[in-house]
Amino acid sequence: AQSVTQLGSHVSVSEGALVLLRCNYSSSVPPYLFWYVQYPNQGLQLLLKYTSAATLVKGINGFEAEFKKSETSFHLTKPSAHMSDAAEYFCAVSPSGGTALIFGKGTTLSVSS
Amino acid sequence: KAGVTQTPRYLIKTRGQQVTLSCSPISGHRSVSWYQQTPGQGLQFLFEYFSETQRNKGNFPGRFSGRQFSNSRSEMNVSTLELGDSALYLCASSLGAQGNQETQYFGPGTRLLVL
Numbered sequence: 001a002q003s004v005t006q007l008g009s010h011v012s013v014s015e016g017a018l019v020l021l022r023c024n025y026s027s028s029v030p031p032y033l034f035w036y037v038q039y040p041n042q043g044l045q046l047l048l049k050y051t052s053a054a055t056l057v058k059g060i061n062g063f064e065a066e067f068k069k070s071e072t073s074f075h076l077t078k079p080s081a082h083m084s085d086a087a088e089y090f091c092a093v094s095p096s097g098g099t100a101l102i103f104g105k106g107t108t109l110s111v112s113s
Numbered sequence: 114k115a116g117v118t119q120t121p122r123y124l125i126k127t128r129g130q131q132v133t134l135s136c137s138p139i140s141g142h143r144s145v146s147w148y149q150q151t152p153g154q155g156l157q158f159l160f161e162y163f164s165e166t167q168r169n170k171g172n173f174p175g176r177f178s179g180r181q182f183s184n185s186r187s188e189m190n191v192s193t194l195e196l197g198d199s200a201l202y203l204c205a206s207s208l209g210a211q212g213n214q215e216t217q218y219f220g221p222g223t224r225l226l227v228l
Contacts, residue, residue, distance in 0.1 A: 032214040043117070043203055043219035051214050090156065094214060099146050099207060100169050101217070103156035 002027045004093050006104035014112050019063075019078040021107050023091030026072065032094040033074045034101065035065055039087045047089075050074060061085070086111045115140065117206050117220035125226045131192040134223045138185050138206030144168075145187035146217065147179060150201040159202075162187050163209045191225075199227045 007022040025031055032051055036044040048059025055067045065076045074091060088108050092101040118137045126132050138145050146169075147159040158171040162181035181187045185206075191198055201224050205217040 036219075041221075043221045044205075045219070046216055049214070049216065092156075098169060099144055099161050099205075099209075099215075099217060100158045100171065101146075101148075101156075102158070105155045 002031065002093050002095050002102055004091050004102055004104040006089075006091050006107050008107055009105065010108045010110070012110040012112065013081045015083055016080050019076070019081045019085065019109065021076040021089050021091075021109065023065075023074045023076065023104060024072050025074060025091075025093050027093060027095075033065075033067065034092040034094070035059065035063070035074075035076050036090045036092060036103075037087050038090065038106075044090065047076070081109075081111045083111050083113065085109060117204060117218050119202075119204055119220040119223050121223060122221065123224050123226075125228065126194050127228050128194055128196060130194050131190065132194060132225060134189045134202055134204075134225075136187045136189070136204035136206075136220060138187070138204075139218055142206035142208055142218075143185050144207045144209030145181060145185065146205045146207075147187070147189050148203045148205065149173075150203060150222070151197075151199070156203075159189070194227045196227050198225065200225060 003026045005024045034049045035047040048057045050067045058064045091104040120135045144163045146161040150156045161169040165181045176192045179189045201222045203222045205219045207215040207217045
């Protein structure tokens, strides 16, 4: 069965610092991978998705992620954190392109001034 | 276009009762999926409906059921509520073409508290 592991349940950075949120997946076939963000009391918003077109995927709000098959990773980065980036971030995988997403446990990002 | 809407936003029930949650997808979307989010188990897939038929199902007991109407609106029902059913229930809609990895758009969720 496919699974997703997010390393670090909580990440703290200073405003302007690099953001790195880690995600590793287990899959025997090329997966579809996603990063979602959830702000307090809201639903999930798609940041970006990997569908095998390109290994470096650019998303909204300055985020990007790189698919590395050899490391089975799909880490999310942003060069310079902003206070408004404080939220919970979820990595997810889709088995065979279906709609049943398998989510990681989430990483809460805190940004201090 | 209006986004995915869910009603009600908050709900309090007692053990043993049943509850029905509603989800209206984005106009033109035919697929609606439901997820349960809890602090302990995280986000878990419940089921997906497409063209009024359940197309996929997660690993939840039969107390959890759903349906979809001809206008693609979907309802989710939980019978004989247990304390552990307290959660944020999210629905997501998409156009519904399988194997094509469309983007799913999530609603704000219904927060259910079971006392």
